[in-house]
Amino acid sequence: DIRNVTVLIDKGGGRVLVLEENRVLDTFPLRNVHGGVKFSERGFYVPTRDGWVAYYDLWEGRLKAKVRACIYLRNIALAGDRLATSCVLPSSIVLFDRELRPLAKVELKGNPSAIYGLGEDGFVLAFRDIPLVGRMDVDGTLSYFEVDTPLEDFFIDPFREFIIGSSRKEKKLIVYELRTLRKVFEKDIDGLAHLFSAGFWYSGGSFYFATRHAGSTKVSLWKMYEWELLREIDTGGTGFFVRTSPQIPHLWIDNGDDSFLLLDKKTLNLSKLKIAEDHRVTHVEFSADGRLAYVSVKGKINGFYLYDPLTLRYKGMIRAEDPAGKYNYLLKRERFSPALLGEEVFMAKCWGCHHSTREAFGPSLEWIVTNRSRDYIESKLKGLLGGSMPKIPLSFREIRALISFMEAIKHEERFVERGEKYQ
Structure with missing residues (x-):
């Protein structure tokens, strides 16, 4: 099942591990990995700090290409049939096709903080040192737009409507409309919000994100789209990541010690999970089905620890010299971000009448996505069509999330059927 493919980075061993659940399918050598793995339908791309990008084809089960984009690389992004690398040295964007054949080099005005893909609409990037946001087409045409302050860390919301950014100098969290770059919100915060590693979830009719603050003991919880700071939590330790998935009841927050802080997504109650005495836990990723948590543990016995x-x-455990990042095919594909929230909306609003695979009070979700068109489903969710089922009040973003979830199920079933390489 390609959805449960997870890529693990062993920095100390200079290798990349390809897993399906707890089974190691393959490994290949690659050093200085940095900036986040990106998945396509066929495989994944791994960047390194010193400017290399490697492409692994999951269907062929092999490392297929490796190319150097620059001397010092920040991160990579996918959009359309293009891959873009944001480079610090030299300050540029280098464009490749999906086979890593170079297409264009675009010089930049400043030091990029990150670049993100916008599907078929190209890319968006920001800068650490100048107050600009860039929009780039897939052909490399770049336009600049002024903002209030350099966005040293930022993300694009799951529905691709807003840029949420933070500034170390200004100590603010700032939100801009993605289409117009009109500022819609700003708030003073403690330090720099580490937004690249934020976690997202849905509960009680609203969408949320949580983020650690770099160099701080704070975690802040935010209500998206209403742009409200719900709570700041002083964890007593410094960490980097907040992670969750639709099947997981908690946010997992690393804290620079031997434990994870677990924040209940419904009650916001905080508990602690001790992983290994006198060790340091840093990062967690989950399998797509929510049955496994992969935890990076450093200390006397280094490795990727597996938890339910x-x-x-x-x-169990997979030994590693210096366990670092982990990336699941489904959870780390940006095109599925709305669908992951949609799964939580489905469980909260629809699951009582529509079971995932079996008929209940209404037809199963599997039957609906197979036999109904998108227009029909959207009209039904909006209450425009009659029927015996009770009408459920839904916001337009809840509807978007649900439709994305259904489309993801329909889309991914085709690729699961093709996953013969590792059967």
């Missing part, structure tokens, strides 16, 4: 994220029971 529901029972919190230890399930």
Whole structure:
């Protein structure tokens, strides 16, 4: 099942591991990995700090290409049939096709903080040192837009409507409309919000994100689209990441010690999971089905520790010299970000009448996505069509999330059927 493919980075060993659940499918050498793995339908791309990008084809089960984009690379992004690298040295964007054949080099006015893909609409980037946001087409045409302050860290919301950014100098969290770059919100915060590693979830009719603050003991919880700071939590330690998935009841927050802080997504109650005495846990990723949590643990016994994220029971370990990032095919594909929230909307609003695979009070979700068009489903969700089922009040973003979830199920079933390489 390609959805449960997870890529693990062993920095100390200079290798990349390809897993399906707890089974190592393959490994290949690659050093100085940095900036986040990106997945396509066929495989994944791994960047390194010193400017290399490697492409691994999952269907062929092999490392297929490796190319150097620059001397010092920040991160990579996918949009349309293009891959873009944001480079610090020299300050530029280098464009490739999906086979890593170079297409264009675009010089930049400043030091990029990151670049993100916008599907078929190209890319967006910001800068650490100048107050500009760039929009770039897939052919490399770049336009600049002024903003209030350099966005040293930022993300694009799951529905691709807003840029949420932070500034170390100004100590603010700022929100801009993505289409117009009109500022819609700003608030003073403690330090620099580490937005690249934020976690997203849905609960009680609203969408949320949580983020750590770089160099701070704070975690802040925000209500998206209403742009409200719900709470700041002083964790007593410094960490980097907030992670969750639709099947997981908690946010997992690393804290620079031997434990994870677990924040209940419904009640916001905080608990602690001790992983390994006298070790340091740094980063967690989950399998797409929510049955496994992969935890990077450093200390006397380094490795990727496996846990059941529901029972919190230890399930095993994969040894590594310096375990670092982990990236799941489904959870880390930006095109599925609305669908992941849509799964939580489905469980909250629809699951009582529509089981995922079996008929209940209404037809199963599997039957609906197979036999109904998008227009029909959207009209039904908006209450424009009659029927015996009770009408459920839904916001337009809840509807978008649900439709994305259904389309993801329909889309991914085709690729699961093709996953013969590792059967």
